[in-house]
Amino acid sequence: MSQEKRFGTxxxxxxxxxxxxxxxxxxxxxxKPAHELTADEDVDVADWERVAAMDEFKELVAAKRKxxxxxxxxxxxxxxxxxxxxxxAPALMARKVFGVVNVAYLFALSQFxxxxxxxxxxxxxxxxxxxxxxxxxxKLKGGR
Amino acid sequence: xxxxxxxxLVFIAITLVITWWAARKNTGSQAYFAAGRSLTAWQNGIAxxxxxxxxxxxxxxxxxxxxxxxxxxxxxxxxxxxYLTVLLVVAEPLRNSGKYTMADVLxxxxxxxxxxxxxxxxxxxxxxxxxxxxxxxxGALVSLLLKDTGISFRMAVIGIxxxxxxxxxxxxxxxxxxxxxxxxxxxxSGTILLSFLVLKHFNFSLGAxxxxxxxxxxxxxxxxxxxxxxxxxxxxxxxxxxxxxxxxLGMALLxxxxxxxxxxxxxxTVPDAQTARKSVVWAMAIIGTFYILxxxxxxxxxxxxxxxxxxxxxxxxxxxxxxxxxxxxxxxxAFISAIAFATILAVVAGLxxxxxxxxxxxxxxxxxxxxxxxxxxxxxxxxxxxAFVVGAVSIAIAIALGPNxxxxxxxxxxxxxxxxxxxxxxxLSLFWRRFNTRGAVxxxxxxxxxxxxxxxxxxxxxxxxAIFPLENPxxxxxxxxxxxxxxxxxxxxxxxxxxxxxxxxxRANTGLGAEKASSH
Numbered sequence: 001m002s003q004e005k006r007f008g009t010x011x012x013x014x015x016x017x018x019x020x021x022x023x024x025x026x027x028x029x030x031x032k033p034a035h036e037l038t039a040d041e042d043v044d045v046a047d048w049e050r051v052a053a054m055d056e057f058k059e060l061v062a063a064k065r066k067x068x069x070x071x072x073x074x075x076x077x078x079x080x081x082x083x084x085x086x087x088x089a090p091a092l093m094a095r096k097v098f099g100v101v102n103v104a105y106l107f108a109l110s111q112f113x114x115x116x117x118x119x120x121x122x123x124x125x126x127x128x129x130x131x132x133x134x135x136x137x138x139k140l141k142g143g144r
Numbered sequence: 145x146x147x148x149x150x151x152x153l154v155f156i157a158i159t160l161v162i163t164w165w166a167a168r169k170n171t172g173s174q175a176y177f178a179a180g181r182s183l184t185a186w187q188n189g190i191a192x193x194x195x196x197x198x199x200x201x202x203x204x205x206x207x208x209x210x211x212x213x214x215x216x217x218x219x220x221x222x223x224x225x226x227y228l229t230v231l232l233v234v235a236e237p238l239r240n241s242g243k244y245t246m247a248d249v250l251x252x253x254x255x256x257x258x259x260x261x262x263x264x265x266x267x268x269x270x271x272x273x274x275x276x277x278x279x280x281x282x283g284a285l286v287s288l289l290l291k292d293t294g295i296s297f298r299m300a301v302i303g304i305x306x307x308x309x310x311x312x313x314x315x316x317x318x319x320x321x322x323x324x325x326x327x328x329x330x331x332x333s334g335t336i337l338l339s340f341l342v343l344k345h346f347n348f349s350l351g352a353x354x355x356x357x358x359x360x361x362x363x364x365x366x367x368x369x370x371x372x373x374x375x376x377x378x379x380x381x382x383x384x385x386x387x388x389x390x391x392x393l394g395m396a397l398l399x400x401x402x403x404x405x406x407x408x409x410x411x412x413t414v415p416d417a418q419t420a421r422k423s424v425v426w427a428m429a430i431i432g433t434f435y436i437l438x439x440x441x442x443x444x445x446x447x448x449x450x451x452x453x454x455x456x457x458x459x460x461x462x463x464x465x466x467x468x469x470x471x472x473x474x475x476x477x478a479f480i481s482a483i484a485f486a487t488i489l490a491v492v493a494g495l496x497x498x499x500x501x502x503x504x505x506x507x508x509x510x511x512x513x514x515x516x517x518x519x520x521x522x523x524x525x526x527x528x529x530x531a532f533v534v535g536a537v538s539i540a541i542a543i544a545l546g547p548n549x550x551x552x553x554x555x556x557x558x559x560x561x562x563x564x565x566x567x568x569x570x571x572l573s574l575f576w577r578r579f580n581t582r583g584a585v586x587x588x589x590x591x592x593x594x595x596x597x598x599x600x601x602x603x604x605x606x607x608x609x610a611i612f613p614l615e616n617p618x619x620x621x622x623x624x625x626x627x628x629x630x631x632x633x634x635x636x637x638x639x640x641x642x643x644x645x646x647x648x649x650x651r652a653n654t655g656l657g658a659e660k661a662s663s664h
Contacts (some may be wrong), residue, residue, distance in 0.1 A: 018202045040245040068232050079225045086377045087387020100358035104377045111221045112432050115228055119428050
C-alpha cells in the first residue's frame with residue numbers, strides 16, 4: 001500500500017485505518033476544534049515510516065532497549081533467587097548475621113530496596129528518553 | 145452502635161459526597177472512563193496502591209506471618225517487585241497507544257473484533273473471580289468484626305455491593321479514584337500507627353523485637369507447647385513442592401500484575417506517559433513501605449498477641465485487628481476494622497469499573513456495533529448498566545457461596561489468568577512485528593484455559609487427590625500462554641498487522657498522537 005493511499009493528503013484524518021473509530025486519538029487538525037489542539041497534535045505527521053527512519057528515533061529505541069532489557073533480566077533473576085535459595089539452600093539462608101536476624105530475612109528485605117533503587121535508576125534514565133522524544137517532536141514541527 | 149460502625153458510616157458519608165461531586169463533573173465518556181485524563185502523578189499513584197492493596201494483603205499477609213512467620217514475609221516481597229514489570233515494560237507504551245482498555249493496545253494493529261472479544265472475555269474473567277473473592281472475604285470479615293452488632297454475612301455483602309454500584313454507576317472513574325485515594329491514606333496511617341505501637345511495646349528496640357520473633361511459643365496441632373524461631377523459612381512452604389509453589393506464585397505476581405485490567409486502566413487517567421511513569425513510582429513507594437511494615441503487623445501479632453489467642457478469636461485473618469486491640473484498646477480495634485471495610489470497598493469499586501469499561505468499550509461498541517458509537521454517550525450508558533449487572537451478580541454469587549467458602553484460590557486464579565493470557569499478548573503486540581490476530585486469540589485462549597484447568601486440578605479444588613500438585617498454576621500456564629501466542633502467530637501471516645507495527649512503535653515510544661487530557 002502506498003503512503004499516499006494510507007494517509008491521504010496532509011489534511012486528512014490520520015487515525016488508524018484498521019482499528020475502530022474509538023480506538024485512538026485522531027491526528028488531523030480537521031477533527032477537533034482548534035482550542036482543543038495540543039502542541040504535538042498540531043504537528044502534521046506526514047508518515048510514521050519517516051519518524052521511524054529518523055536517527056533520533058533509532059537512538060531513542062536503542063537507548064530504551066539498552067536500559068530496559070538488562071534491568072528486567074536483573075530483577076527477574078534477583079527475585080527468583082529468593083525462593084530458589086530458600087527452597088534449595090536452607091542452611092545458607094538460616095545463617096545468622098546480626099543476632100538472630102538471618103540471611104533469609106535480610107535477602108527478602110533487600111528485595112524492597114532493589115525494587116526502589118531500580119525504579120529510581122529507571123526514572124533517571126527515562127529523563128534522557130523524554131529529551132530524545134521531545135527532540136523528535138520538535139523536529140517534526142520545525143520541518144514543516 | 146459500636147465504634148467501628150460509626151467510623152464506617154463516616155467513611156461512607158465522605159465517599160458519597162465525593163460521588164455526588166464526581167457525578168456533577170462527569171460529562172462524556174472520557175470523564176466517565178478515564179477521569180478526564182487529568183489526574184496528577186501522586187493522585188494516580190496513591191489510587192494504584194489503593195486499587196492493589198486488598199484486604200487479602202492487609203489482613204491475609206499479616207495473618208500468614210503471624211502463623212507461619214518468615215514464609216509469609218517472603219510471600220509479601222513479590223507484590224512490590226511485580227511493579228517493576230509495570231514500570232519498565234507496560235505503563236508508558238500502554239498510555240501512549242490506548243484509550244480506555246487493555247484491548248485498545250491489541251486492537252491497534254490487529255483485527256479489532258476477535259481481539260477485543262477475547263480481551264473483554266479475559267478482563268471480565270479476571271475481574272469477576274477477583275471480585276467474588278473480595279466479596280466473600282468482605283462478608284465473612286464484616287460478620288466477624290461486627291458480630292456484636294447483629295450485622296449478618298448477607299447484610300454485609302449486600303451493603304458493600306450496593307455501595308460499590310453507587311460509586312461506579314454515578315461517580316465513574318473519578319469517584320472510584322478518590323475512594324481509592326482515601327482508602328490508601330487510611331490504610332497507610334493505620335499500618336504506620338500499628339507498627340509504631342509494636343515498636344513502642346518493645347521500647348523501640350529492634351533487637352528486643354527480633355529476639356522475641358526468634359522465640360515464639362504456641363500450642364501445635366497435637367496440643368504440645370512449642371517454641372519456634374519465626375525467622376526460619378519453611379513453616380509454610382514445605383518440601384517437596386513448597387519452593388516450586390512459591391516460584392509459581394512469584395511468576396503469577398511478577399507477570400500478572402502488569403496484566404491486571406483494573407491496574408492497567410488506571411494509566412489512562414493521567415495526561416501523558418511521563419505522568420504514568422511517575423504514578424508507578426508513587427505507587428511503588430507506598431506499596432513497598434506497606435509490605436515492609438507487614439514485618440511489624442505480622443510478627444507483632446505473633447509475639448504480642450500470640451497464635452493461640454488469635455486462633456481462638458476468629459483465626460489468622462483477625463491478626464491485625466486483634467493486635468490493634470491488644471496495643472491500644474477497643475477504639476483502635478474499631479479504627480482498624482473500619483479500614484478493612486474501606487479497603488474492600490475501594491478494591492471492588494476498581495474491579496467493577498474496569499469490568500464495565502471493558503464490556504462497554506471493547507464488546508458493545510467495538511464488537512457488537514463495529515466501532516460506531518450510535519448515540520452520544522451510549523458507551524457510558526452501557527457501562528453503567530454493566531456495572532449494575534456485575535455488582536448484582538457478584539452479590540448473588542457471594543451470598544450463594546456463603547461465608548465459609550474457600551475463595552483464596554480465586555485470587556490465585558485471577559493473577560494466573562492475567563499473567564498467562566493478558567501479559568503475553570500485550571508484550572508481543574508491543575515488541576514483535578510479526579505478531580498477528582491469530583497469535584493474540586490463541587495466546588489469550590491458551591492462557592485462560594490453561595489457568596482454569598490447572599486450578600481445577602490443583603489441591604485448592606481436588607484436595608488430597610490433586611492431579612496437579614501446585615496451588616499456583618503460573619509456572620506451567622504462563623509458558624503455555626506465550627507458546628500459544630507464538631505458535632498461533634507462526635501459523636499464518638498478516639501483512640496489515642506487520643505494516644502497522646511501525647506506527648504503533650512510534651506512538652508507544654514518542655507519545656505522538658496519544659490521547660490528551662480533556663480541558664475541564
